[in-house]
Amino acid sequence: MGTSFTLRNFKPQDLDAVMHINLTCLPENYTPSFYMNHYESFPKAFYVAEVDSKIIGYVMSRVERGLSNHKPISVVKKGHIISIAVLPDYRRKGVGKSLMINSLKGLKDYGAEECYLEVRISNTPAINLYKSLDFEIIRIIRGYYLNGEDAYLMSRRLDFLPEDCTF
Numbered sequence: 250m251g252t253s254f255t256l257r258n259f260k261p262q263d264l265d266a267v268m269h270i271n272l273t274c275l276p277e278n279y280t281p282s283f284y285m286n287h288y289e290s291f292p293k294a295f296y297v298a299e300v301d302s303k304i305i306g307y308v309m310s311r312v313e314r315g316l317s318n319h320k321p322i323s324v325v326k327k328g329h330i331i332s333i334a335v336l337p338d339y340r341r342k343g344v345g346k347s348l349m350i351n352s353l354k355g356l357k358d359y360g361a362e363e364c365y366l367e368v369r370i371s372n373t374p375a376i377n378l379y380k381s382l383d384f385e386i387i388r389i390i391r392g393y394y395l396n397g398e399d400a401y402l403m404s405r406r407l408d409f410l411p412e413d414c415t416f
Contacts, residue, residue: 254339254343254347256297256299257296258292258293258295258297259297261285264281266304267284267309270305270335271307273334274334274335275332276395276396277332277395287311291312291359293355293356293358293359294308294310294328294356295308295309295352295355296348296351296352296355298335298339305335305339306348307333308330308348308349309333310330310352310356310364311328311331312326312328312356314326314327318402318404325362325363326361327361327362327363327365328352328353328356329366330349330364330366333348333349335348345375345378346382349378362407363405363406364384364407365387365403365405366379366384367390367401367402368400368403369398369399369400370389370399370401376401379403380403384404385403385405386401387403387404388402
């Protein structure tokens, strides 16, 4: 491990740093108002990770209503992990997992019964992270990304959270 990091809820003054991480790490980018709308609507599910006061990662989530990805099929409140990214030098140190766990807790606080996300089928490290947090692959979404790559839709119930949810 070796890297000591802290987590906290996103604040408006973090916007530039979060957008920089998004631009550095992901091909899908968002407008400033997109981030701020998520912050204003779901602040308990929007986290940043810091090392020495430098933001090195973030997770942004929201709550939606829709059909459950699990049986029995019904209309439920669902958490949606919109975007998560960690700067390359800080990956594989537990930052992404900690961000995810805290976002899941925030989504559960909003009454979400389950959580889902989309992930590139080629992104094996992320898929393995999500599986370690009890997400399961529900289906493939063909051509989901702008470059035509398929995505896995992954989902998990929020009735329990992993044992190490004490970050």
